Each structure stands twice: as C-alpha cells, then as structure tokens.
Amino acid sequence: MDLSAISPALLFASLMVASTPILLAALGELVAERAGVLNLGVEGMMITGAVAGFAAAHASGSAALGFLGAAAGGAALSALFAVLVLWLRANQVATGLALTLFGLGFAALVGQGYVGLRAPPVPRPEIPLLRDIPVLGPVLFRHDLVVYLALGLVAGVWWFLHRTGAGLRLRAVGENHDAAHALGHDVRRIRLLAVLFGGACAGLGGAYLSLVRVPQWTEGLTAGAGWIALAIVVFASWRPWRLLLGAWLFGGLTVLQLNLQAARVPVPVELLSTAPYLVTILVLVVISSGRGRAALAAPGSLGQPFHASR
C-alpha cells in the first residue's frame, strides 16, 4: 500500500475527464426531468451515441463530426421515446427501461463492424501561458474541447432555466402541466424539445467514452454510466450547479477507485464501485428528512402522463 503514489493534482485532472460523460448525460436528463419527463433510457441513448459517434468519426475522420453524429443518434432514440410517451401516452418508466434495453442491443449490432478500430484524435486547444501554471495548469487547462463544452453547457442550462422566458415555461410545464396547458402553453412541444435535448446530451456523453476515454468501440462500454447520470440528477435535486458537484464527486470516486487499486489499498473493488450509489442513497436520506424536504423539490408533474382533457 503506497498512498504517496496518488498525486492530488493528477487525481483532480483525471476527475474532470472522468466526470465529463456522466455530466453531459445528467445535464440532458436534468432538462428533460425539469420539463416533467422521466426518461430512464439514458444508458441506451448514451451507448447509441457512443456507437453513432464512433461510426461518424471513423467514416469522416473528424472527431467533431463524430460528436455531431452522436448527438443526432442520441436525439433520434429520444425522439422515439418522446413519440411513445408524449403522443401515445405510454408509461414513462416502462418505456425508458425498454429504451435502455433497445439501445444496448441496437448499439451492439451496429458496432460489430467497428470492434478493434481506433478513433481519430480529438483536438486539444493549446492554451498558452495558462497551461504552464504549476498545479492549476495540468488540472484545469490541458483538457480537450469537450470538457470545456460540458462546463459551458452547465452554465448555459442554468442561465436558460432561471433567466429566460422559455426556461420559465419549461419549468412551469414540469411543475404543473395542467396549469401550463390552461394558460395556453404547448406542453407536448416543450416536452419534446426537452427530451430531444436530453437525448443529444446523452449521445455526446456516450461519444466522449468511445472517442476520448476508451477510445475505441467495445460492446457495453458505457457500463452503467447512464444509471449514474440518473442518480446524479436526483442527488443534485434538479439544480445545474449541484449537478456539476455531483458529477465531480461520482467521477472522483471512479478515479479514486482506480488509484486505490493501483496503490494496492486493500479495499474490495466491488465496494468502491457501489460507492456512488451508496452516496446517492445517503444524500437522499439526508435531504428528504426534516427541513431539507422543500429543497428536494422534484418537479411536480415528473413522470405523469399529460392528457389535454376537455
């Protein structure tokens, strides 16, 4: 056991990279859930994005086009979900689970031709001066573009939800869809857009795995990242900045787990793998009890089917 082998700076740097895919997926799910749609198909949309991104990048030789393809792939799968849930009023939980199973199988089928190939490299911006700052440089300024895109997206989603009229309408639809309908807001259209955004973000998160983290296609490479993303949304009580915190915490636990293994710390791997979920349960217990209850604040119409009755 040699804990000195773990460098805090490198740990944080790899934490930011490790947290990016779940941050992207969780951010998309947050927007969908704030609009009142519970999409449990995050895992399926992520892996669809992963294979679509890999295929697009491999065909075009461009990582940027790969991410674009991943977003389109994730959004396409979420469009299927949206039609089933919003227009045909299928049960959201069951449809979401089906979407995950479908996505996993579909991605495995499409990905058969890509096993063993390498992905084109993702551009890293050369940030002069900043990258040479001791400690902070490697931690913050030597990442690829997608890491910064994800951070910008957190700020963007926060600004959109809390500072724009469209964001207010989205929250209103998630809070009470009957009232929003009575006031003349188009519940289904707003929800469709939110679900599509969620799918696109999950797709981006998946592509980050297949193009940056791994970076190649293997079957089942998301390995439950979509479920962690779902847990983070609840952990963050549907707030974008807490979501960032949650993603870092969960990403950090993953990195720490690898580091601890490398340092031969005698902790069972299985226990460390369950840590994110245990933390989620703990946080839920803490914030659901007593005065924290109002802060939990799940969207009022979350998961309920909407029917524009007479």
Place this chain on the structure above:
Amino acid sequence: MTDALLTIRGLTKTYPGVVANADVSLDVRAASVHALLGENGAGKSTLVKAIYGLVRPDRGTMTLAGRPHAPSSPREARAAGIGMVFQHFSLFEALSVAENVALGMEDPPPLRDLGARIRDVSREYGLPLDPGRPVRDLSAGERQRVEIVRCLLGRPRLLIMDEPTSVLTPQEVAILFATLRQLRAEGVAILYISHKLEEIRALCEEATILRAGRVVATCDPRETPARRMAEMMVGGSLRIPARAAPAPAESPPVLEVEGLSLASPRGGGLRDVSFAVRAGEVLGIGGVAGNGQEELLLALSGERRTAPGAIRLRGEAVGALDPSARRARGLLCAPEERNGHAAAADMTLTENAFLSARVRAGLVRRGFVDWAAARRFAEGVIRAFDVRAPGPEATARQLSGGNLQKFVIGREILQKPDVLVVAQPTWGVDAAAAAAIRQALLDLAAGGAAVVVVSQDLDELMEIADRFAALNEGRLSPARPVAGLSVEEIGLMLGGAHGMEVAHSRHAGAAA
C-alpha cells in the same frame, strides 16, 4: 342589446356521446357582473373555456366589442382582453408569485420590473402580495389573489371567474367582492360562475341559467329568490333537507376526542384538539382547507395512529387501532377525495364496496371474498341512494362526481355506523345530489348515529349541523349550537380574513 361587450349566438359543442352546449346565446354587458348558473355538467365550464380559447365550438358565433371572437388559444383570448380565474387554481407551487404571473402574460417584462407592477396593481385593488414568495407558502385566499392580479395586469375587458369563493372565508369573500365591484365601476365585465346563490344575489345584475347544455332561463338575481333560481337549475322543485328534533342533550357522548395533537410533514397538523359527539347529533367542523382537516380525518379513520386515549369510542380508547378495527367497532369514515382515497378509480363498485364494508357487512366467508354478497351490497347502495351507474360492475371512474359521492357516503351509511365522519360530503356535487346526501346524513343522525361533518361549505354546515366548531391552524374552537350563530361570528371563529385588507381606493365603501 346594443351595449353588449360579449355576444354569443347559437354556440354548440358536442363531445362523443355528450352535448356540452346546445345553441347557447348570451350577452354580457360592459361594467356588469353576469352570473352563469347551472348544475355540474350543465355546460358552464365548456362555455367559458370556449370564450377563453381552450375549447373550439362546433357551431355558433362569438362577438367581442363588435369584432368576431374565435380564439384558438388562451393567448389569443388574452390578447383580445379576456382574463380567467380558474376554479382549481392554475398555479405552480414551486415557482414564485412573480414567475407565476409572468407565465400568464404574452410578453412578460424582466422579473424585477414585473415585481414592481405586481405591487402597484395589488395595492390599487387591495390585494396585498409579495412577488418574491413561492406560491407553496401561500394560503388559499392569497393564491387566488395571484390569479386575479395575473389577470388584471393584462387589463382585461372581460374577467371570467369560475367558483371563486368556494375556498374563502366570509371576510375574504367580502374583500373579493369589493375588488370585483371596483372593477365593474371601471367598466370591466365580469362573468361569474358560482353555486352559491346568495352570493350571486348580492353581486350580480344578470343571470343566465344553463341546464343540460341549454339556456333555460335568464333573470335578474337581485329580484329572484334563491329558491326559484335553484329550481330553474334543477328543472323541478328542490327538496330542502328536513331536520329531525335536536339530539337530547343528556345522552352520553359516543365519540370523544381529548387533547389530540398530530404533527404533519408539511407543517400545520393538529394542536390539542378536543370535542365530543353524542348519539343523534351532527357536529359540523368548518374551516379553510389546509388548517388540519386532512390530519383530523386521518387520525379519526385510523390511517394515522395517536395516543390510545386521545380518541375514545363509547369510552373505549381506540387511538392506536387500525382502520379495520375501528370499522368493526362502528367508527366509519368517508374521506374527502373520492377518486383515489374514498374509492379506487379503476376498480368496480362491487370491489369498492367490498374494500370498505368487508367486516361490517360480512362480505368474507371462510377467508374468501363472498362476491355474491358484495354485489348485493353494492346494488343495495346504488338503489338506496339513487346512484346513476350502469351497474355494480361499473368502475368508480365511470361515475360522475356527484354519483360517486352518493355511492361513497351510501356505502358507509348502509354499514350502520355508530359514528360517521365525512369530509366535504358535497364538494363539487350538484344541488340535487347535494340535497340527497345532506338528507341521508340527517336521517342517519335521526336514527341514532353520531355524525361529524368536516366541510369548507359554511352554508352546508349551517343547514345540517346541530353544533359548529371551527378548525384554524390546527386548533379547534369550542363547539357552539348552530341555532342563533351569525355569519360574522362564524367568520371570527374561522380566524378572520387571514391578513386581507379591504380595497384602499374609493370603492372600498361598497364592501359587503
């Protein structure tokens, strides 16, 4: 009529199997309050939804201030100068007052400017509001103010109000009326839907009465007795519940509640509640919802347990018993929410009858459900209480609110309770069904049972209760005999007007 602001001619709307509106014609003049009367299902809601753009009529024309009015969405209706205050508040609990107002506007200004405008309008009309507070912290009266202010910011020419007073205390009603009279004086037309005929007589100049989707009469409510209007609504003579002689004062109490306190996760709860009910007596418990009514029902039914001695049935401590054990001993409850609490919406009437009457009606034989007996029991309820249902195999959801309520109350009454506790027995139920339910409760008491009615409808409590107590912020006032109790005294028992002020402006003198 030449000075009509809104003219409706021949408006017809049908749904599969139902004619909601048939050839409805109506004129609403500017600077007037026009009442729209009718039983549940008479077509009032469909009509106002058509005016507000939520429903597209099949036929007929609407004219607003001389121009054709055919809104395809509430936005268009609002742009044309129509505002609507909904019966079930269309508010967002988690959002602030200002955000709620912004959602009802076409081009909401930045929230800071909007806050200032909300303050201006609420001061002008005597409806104090803090724009930054989340709606979930507001009382029913304050929530309604949010809706009204939201409408007023759009400077409407026509304001539609759907049952606005059903959740207000008498003082809050007086303040609302002062605001409405001020609006009328400023030239706004108000279309006012209510079941409360005395209110309509005090406020409105014209009334249109709908029955089964058609206009059956128009009248001047100031000159028409309430009873006459009620008869026009139901299309026949109305049976006023007949009361038996008051309960003998010397009989011992059947149900005693002593020092009952109950915490509620959402705040509120019950604080040191005590009362007693004798056989043959109806005790009315009034108060605005959210002051502990729900907790009281849960504590009495046994869904939440208390200290054993806090609730006594014929002297026996039952506070720690579960609902079935209490039912077996004769304490029965009919909760407020029909679908989902009193009845399972997707189960048949037979199944719903079984769920409650299992023990007392002997519907279990050797550990198995006796379906034949359960069906007979359900049929008995349907027959005895005139429940309009296809049969005992209909699901609870298929029944209209009034019919399901008759079934739910009848199901408990036919179990011959010693004590029956009911909440909001006639909530959203039309006049004829309400009269039948009240009569059934009076008959039950006359037969020797103790009855506790928890209701927000003060007229109802005055009609059937022998004694009245008010539940306010979890505390129960001492019960007083209803005979000789004035509306003002009741209002004071209910805790006044929850901080409402009368309008500051020149029309304040018009407050009722």
